[in-house]
Amino acid sequence: MTAGRPPFYFHAVYLINLASDDGKVNPRSESTLAGYLAAADRLGIDGVIFHVGSHRGTGFEAALPGITGRMQRALERADPKRSRLLIENNAGAGDSVGRRFEEIRAMLDALGGDQRVRACFDTCHAFASGYDLRTEETARQTIDEWERVVGVDTLEVVHTNDSLTGLGSNRDRHANIGQGEIGEEGFRALLHDPRLAKVPFILEVPGFEGLGPDAENVAILRRLAA
Numbered sequence: 001m002t003a004g005r006p007p008f009y010f011h012a013v014y015l016i017n018l019a020s021d022d023g024k025v026n027p028r029s030e031s032t033l034a035g036y037l038a039a040a041d042r043l044g045i046d047g048v049i050f051h052v053g054s055h056r057g058t059g060f061e062a063a064l065p066g067i068t069g070r071m072q073r074a075l076e077r078a079d080p081k082r083s084r085l086l087i088e089n090n091a092g093a094g095d096s097v098g099r100r101f102e103e104i105r106a107m108l109d110a111l112g113g114d115q116r117v118r119a120c121f122d123t124c125h126a127f128a129s130g131y132d133l134r135t136e137e138t139a140r141q142t143i144d145e146w147e148r149v150v151g152v153d154t155l156e157v158v159h160t161n162d163s164l165t166g167l168g169s170n171r172d173r174h175a176n177i178g179q180g181e182i183g184e185e186g187f188r189a190l191l192h193d194p195r196l197a198k199v200p201f202i203l204e205v206p207g208f209e210g211l212g213p214d215a216e217n218v219a220i221l222r223r224l225a226a
């Protein structure tokens with residue numbers, strides 16, 4: 001974060017798939033990601049949040065070298081001086097990569113602890129992937145698990161979304177804060193977790209008017225953070 005202003009992030013298009021074996025998708029995904037990163041760096045944007053994509057049945061282990069190789073080359077091409085690549089955890093639909101915290105750890109490890117790569121924790125995706133966040137206790141346990149597996153030092157940003165669908169549903173359906181299956185208690189716990197005190201929380205919710213993140217969702221978070 002730069003002093004005097006809030007952090008800014010790009011969110012890369014969902015078309016990116018670094019995990020595919022498809023020879024056409026790969027180079028385009030890699031160059032798209034490099035393009036975002038180079039632009040972010042020029043504009044003073046703090047990072048580029050992206051979804052790794054789907055391995056389409058080959059399995060995570062088999063896809064891992066390809067994924068991290070493409071990330072490495074995107075970093076080389078963009079050569080960012082300040083912007084970071086931020087791997088977002090996934091809801092777990094299909095063969096998507098990043099549903100388990102261990103997969104994020106494995107990608108960070110394969111990149112040799114490159115400081116230009118960190119992670120984004122999406123509450124809806126974690127919940128859909130089976131990490132409970134509904135109570136003070138389960139929210140703390142999920143952040144304990146993230147701390148143990150990924151490490152809070154690599155947690156750059158939280159995507160703050162309730163989930164329309166249930167725990168472990170593997171569906172990526174965001175809901176307004178407190179209006180979904182996670183509910184207010186879990187968000188209150190996250191907002192009070194000292195490990196997340198310096199981490200920006202970004203809303204990606206449908207909004208009460210259906211127009212996206214709105215003042216009402218912010219007001220709910222402020223009330224829960226009080």
Ligand SMILES: [Zn+2]
Pocket residue numbers: 088122159204
């Ligand atoms: Zn997200």
